[in-house]
Amino acid sequence: xxxxxxxxxxxxxxxxHGAGVAxxxxxxxxxxxxxxxxxxxxVPVGLDVRGDPKDVCLTVEQVRSGGAVEAxxxxxxxxxxxxxxxxxxIMINNAEDAKSMREECLTKHLLRMTVLxxxxxxxxxx
Numbered sequence: 001x002x003x004x005x006x007x008x009x010x011x012x013x014x015x016x017h018g019a020g021v022a023x024x025x026x027x028x029x030x031x032x033x034x035x036x037x038x039x040x041x042x043v044p045v046g047l048d049v050r051g052d053p054k055d056v057c058l059t060v061e062q063v064r065s066g067g068a069v070e071a072x073x074x075x076x077x078x079x080x081x082x083x084x085x086x087x088x089x090i091m092i093n094n095a096e097d098a099k100s101m102r103e104e105c106l107t108k109h110l111l112r113m114t115v116l117x118x119x120x121x122x123x124x125x126x
Contacts (some may be wrong), residue, residue, distance in 0.1 A: 018122070030117045032090075033081045037111040039068040045105045046070050049089070051098035057088040058101050068111075086118025 046067010049058040062085055063069050073082045080103060091114040092101040104111060 007113040031080065032114060033114050034112065035072065035081050035083075037068050037072055037073050037113060039109045039111065041109075043068055045111070047083070051101075053097070053099035055098040056096060057090045058098050059084050059118070060087045060089065064114075071079075079116075081114060081115075084118065088118060090114050090116050 008067045037045070041094055044064070044067045045056075046069045047057055048060055048062040048064060060083060060119040063073060063083060069083050070074040089101060090096070091112075091117040093102045093108060093110075095111050
């Protein structure tokens with residue numbers, strides 16, 4: 001008959017456990033980014049970091065003026081890949097411990113860094 005109501009919409013399947021979180025996202029995970037830093041001869045990396053030789057990361061304490069990181073930050077000022085105090089460097093080239101990462105910074109000119117954005121990074125004092 002012409003005046004029949006439309007059939008009811010099919011009901012969606014029941015939600016599985018863990019629904020509501022976007023796939024691939026871990027709650028409270030800090031952003032991770034990578035960058036490639038090319039250091040010229042006689043130019044330091046220009047980072048003050050802390051990390052015991054057995055640590056799995058180097059924590060950035062300060063970006064020094066005149067170094068390769070300061071030049072990188074100038075190129076991408078305000079960008080999410082700017083290196084800031086409080087950030088944790090978790091890999092440089094293939095080095096994943098503090099001692100090896102420091103060695104890479106001293107001996108290599110091409111540095112592929114993986115950086116974990118520090119949460120609650122201190123605000124720079126002007």
